[in-house]
Amino acid sequence: MQNDHPERALSLYLQVGDLAFSESTLVEEHNLGQRLLADDDRVALSQLAPDKVQEWCLSRIAHYHHHNGVLRERYGAAARNAISKNKSHIRALRAAYNDAAPIHRHLPPEVLMEIFSHVDPVVAMMPRPWVPLLRICRYWRRLLFRTAQFWANLLSLPIWTASILRRHMQRFRTALARSGHESLTLSVPYYSQGIVDILMPHASRLSSFDAGPSLLLDPEEMAHNKIGQELLCVSHHPTNMDVNMWRTSPLTFSFTLFLNLCSLQLQHTYFDSPAAPYLSLCHLKLDHCTVRPSSSTGRVPTLCAIHDTLDLFPNLETLSLTCCLSEKNPGTVSGMLPVPGVTKTIHLPRLRHLELEDVCGHIPRFLSHVAFPPTAALALCPLRTHDPTVQLFTGVDLSPAPHAALHLEIRGVFGRIYHACYETRGNGVRSVRVTLDDASLDSRTIAHFARELVAVLAPARGLTSLTTVGLPNVQLRSYWDDLRAAFVCPVLDVLALDWRPPVGADLGPQGDWGVLRDRDDSRHLGDGAFGILPSLQELCDVLRACLGARTGGRSPLHRLEVTVRPCSVDRDKEWEEVVLEGWQIALAEDWIRDKLSDLVEDVVAVPYLD
Incomplete structure (x- = not known):
């Protein structure tokens, strides 16, 4: 098929603005292409058999290219207008060539639309976002604009960045409308009242939702970008984020608005606990989120609120909580409130992957009051690991396999340790990974965790493989002596x-x-x-x-x-x-x-x- 040069196309390729095109716009675009044909060409084209159109278009395109060459050679700049007119004829002929492709005659439009519904749209981001598939020809474009699944696939792509979403909110609305009744997978860079208003007509179709931090912006401020984005902090001060100020936002994620979610990811957002068991949710990832306190119940510790809410998601298969269990002590600069007591155990019978990143003392309290299958994988990242009395698996029965082994990887730079990762190894062994990311790690802390993890995860074989990256030889000896003193590597293999x-x-x-x-x-x-x-x-x-x-x-x-x-x-x-x-x-x-x-x-x- 004939492709126009991007700078010379008559808006036949999709930019973000094209998402708002109506069907009448497409008809006008087709009529414009017809008007750009020379009178003689329009008459000749109307009299051709369908299988003769492409050959004729190529001959006429070659004719106009030759004519432009003659005009440049004989008249130079004086022929600018005539050359420009010929280029318009060429573009119209290319469009007619593509419209007459054999696939259009042999494949019914319903078949093409079914094919388009299985296409993952490729989006080119330079110089502006556009979808190359919509540049093929007007016929394909007309069908694509009526293929709901294509637009649902387009919405699922991670292209809706904060800058694009603010500038093209109407285009986002239009893409949602074009997606028809298809199930939606959406990822938005922030969560605001404007986003909620846009999603409400389509809330029942939303099956997967990944929302960035809550922003303290109303729809008008968001559309005109008059003030900077302000990040809501609901638990700890986030790292590596530009924050203007901290405030308590009235905006709360509500499960009563989105009734059919299968997957949900939230960041720095309050959310309401559902009033009844929420059975559709299978995948939940929360980052610095907490349950909105109720005025009737008074203050409930964050860990208890999250723990009790999870009891309403009995079909969870994956769960990830980052800094959602501990609370900062408002009376101190960097202190945390004590670990609260938990009275009941919740059951997650379908859970197969659990990730926890939080203050070291809160993780065992949470784990000891959650019942999950013995095959569920665990990925833990305890913070503030300097307390040598903390045991990660206190009250947790992991039932280790007799052939389970432990692997330890230690990473450092310029003589300082910043990362230690413990992983279970062995066929059929429950996958457990414990990661320590702390600039103040030392050999005693690493040995302390190694001793505990060997006891609960691999008591028979112990630490069988050790990897060190970026450690000088002197440090290797120090870490080895501490591990050996802890009796955790009697049968080191690798x-x-x-x-x-x-x-x-x-x-x-x-x-x-x-x-x-x-x-x-x-x-x-x-x-x-x-x-x-x-x-x-x-x-x-x-x-x-x-x-x-x-x-x-x-x-x-x-x-x-x-x-x-x-x-x-x-x-x-x-x-x-x-x-x-x-x-x-x-x-x-x-x-x-x-x-x-x-x-x-x-x-x-x-x-x-x-």
Whole structure:
């Protein structure tokens, strides 16, 4: 089919504004294309058989291109108007060519509309949002404007950013209207009264809703963008968000407005507890949200309010709560209110995935009063982990499998630990992941959690694999000693770590690499030696000290995985990160294997992949 140049098209491609086009606009557009045909062309086109139209259009397009070339050559700028008129004829002929495509004659419109209903629209965002599919031809466009599922699919795309939604709210309304009676999946960047008003006529069709933070804007302010957006904080101060001020908003998400939701995501929003069990909801994700307090019941602790509300969603399959259980103490700068008591246990018999991120002490109180299947996966991120007395799974029976094992990954940068992640391993083992993200993590905190998690998740096998990323060798020894003292890794199978060649090391084929190749390293490892060999020797010394301390009555380490980081090299007074070549990594692997053969069964060195 013939495609017009984007800058020269007669608005035949969809920009955001085109969402508001009416059917009469499309008729006018078709008539305009007919008027742009030359009189002789219009008469000739009306007399052609359908299977002859495209061939004729191509010949006429070639004729006008040739004519324009002659005009430019003979008259130059003086022929500007005539050339422009010929270009209009060409655009009209291209539209007629596309309208006469064989697919239009052989496929009934109902079949094309069914095909369009299964198309996920591709939206190009530059220079403005538009849908290429609507640029094919007028016939397709007319059918697409009558295909409700196509518009429902378009609405489900993450293109409705805050800036686009504010500028094109009427287009958003029109797309909703064009979606007919189809089920809707919507994602909006904020939740406001204006959004509620727009969605109300379509509330019964909304099956999946992802709403950003509540904004303190009325529809007029939102449309004209007169004031800045103000974020509602209902629990803790959010991180990485630009906030003008904190206020208590009267806006509340109400389940009585949206009766058929299957999936719901809310951020920084109050919501009302449903009056009766809400059976359709299967997926719920709340980020800094809380139940709107009732004037009749008085103050209810946030954890208790959330806990009691979840009892009204018995069919939940996935649940994610981020900072929805704890409450900030208004009388302090950074303190939290004590963990409240919970009197009853709620049952979520269909739950298969549970995510919790909150203050460390609130997670076990919540978990111990929720009954869920033994196969449900858990993903926990405790905050404020400095209290060594907190136990994540107090009162929770996880019934660990006898073959369950635990994996620990520790990440650091510039000598500071910022991330530790524990995961269960094993076939048929319940998936449990506990993540510590804290700039003040230390080896004792990591060992404390390792001891508890081994006891409740993998008491038989313990910690069987350990990965460290970005840790200097000295820190590795410290963390190893603390873990070993906690008796959590008696049968460690896999140890994975980084090795970074020293800054400015010689990477040529001679020097240290030649010594590695010749296996003659005695004269290169004296006091004060610098280079590849001393760095490898230091790594092996630390590993020998760590692994040797656990060999009493225990089998050697099954596998040592060494990730070789790039080396910083001075190139013309500029530092450059150089990745070691395969033969260099192989030599380093062989050397480590020789030095630790009595402690490690297998050594693998691999390049770092960013």
